[in-house]
Amino acid sequence: MISExxxxxxxxxxxxxxxxxxxxxxxxxxxKFWTEDYFDxxxxxxxxxxxxxxxxxxxxxxxxxxxxxxxxxxxxxxxDGMLDMAVLLNAIPEAYQSLxxxxxxxxxxxxxxxxxxxxxVKALPMKKWFNTNYHYIVPLLEDNTELKLNSDGNHGDGSLxxxxxxxxxxxxx
Numbered sequence: 001m002i003s004e005x006x007x008x009x010x011x012x013x014x015x016x017x018x019x020x021x022x023x024x025x026x027x028x029x030x031x032k033f034w035t036e037d038y039f040d041x042x043x044x045x046x047x048x049x050x051x052x053x054x055x056x057x058x059x060x061x062x063x064x065x066x067x068x069x070x071x072x073x074x075x076x077x078x079x080d081g082m083l084d085m086a087v088l089l090n091a092i093p094e095a096y097q098s099l100x101x102x103x104x105x106x107x108x109x110x111x112x113x114x115x116x117x118x119x120x121v122k123a124l125p126m127k128k129w130f131n132t133n134y135h136y137i138v139p140l141l142e143d144n145t146e147l148k149l150n151s152d153g154n155h156g157d158g159s160l161x162x163x164x165x166x167x168x169x170x171x172x173x
Contacts, residue, residue: 016069016070017067017068018068019063019068030055031051031055034047035078039108049104056076078107078108079107082139083110083124083139087110087150090145090146090148091140092150093110093140093142094142094144095121096121099119110123110137111123111137124139124140125137125138
């Protein structure tokens with residue numbers, strides 16, 4: 001008969017760990033400031049996207065170095081996770097589609113509204129998450145909305161491919 005302490009010791013030797021998520025905005029809220037600079041026209045889209053990519057990869061490295069076995073992934077959002085899910089599933093109201101903007105700017109238009117050369121639309125409404133200070137964008141499903149997979153869910157930036165490459169390198173070295 002195996003003792004209880006031996007069973008527990010063997011079990012804990014094999015235990016792996018994870019975290020549910022990791023703050024996406026950066027240690028010094030960099031993503032927030034980059035996004036605001038982009039909205040104000042003081043930062044290019046290319047710089048915003050590359051800076052965000054570098055931030056995600058830095059966070060993956062930090063988590064791996066800290067001993068986290070299962071690193072959360074595909075949880076990044078420039079603005080709002082509910083909004084990202086709506087865009088991923090093509091729940092984009094016609095008013096925003098007709099602006100002719102790319103996926104990232106369409107998603108920002110849905111979140112913040114848009115007044116520019118392509119047109120004028122208000123932001124989608126926000127709703128408070130239970131009794132917290134967190135608010136999320138409320139998707140609008142129109143009668144003609146066709147739910148379908150719209151992209152890779154990362155604004156086409158290929159971060160999922162980079163995450164896979166990161167783990168392949170980490171675990172094969």
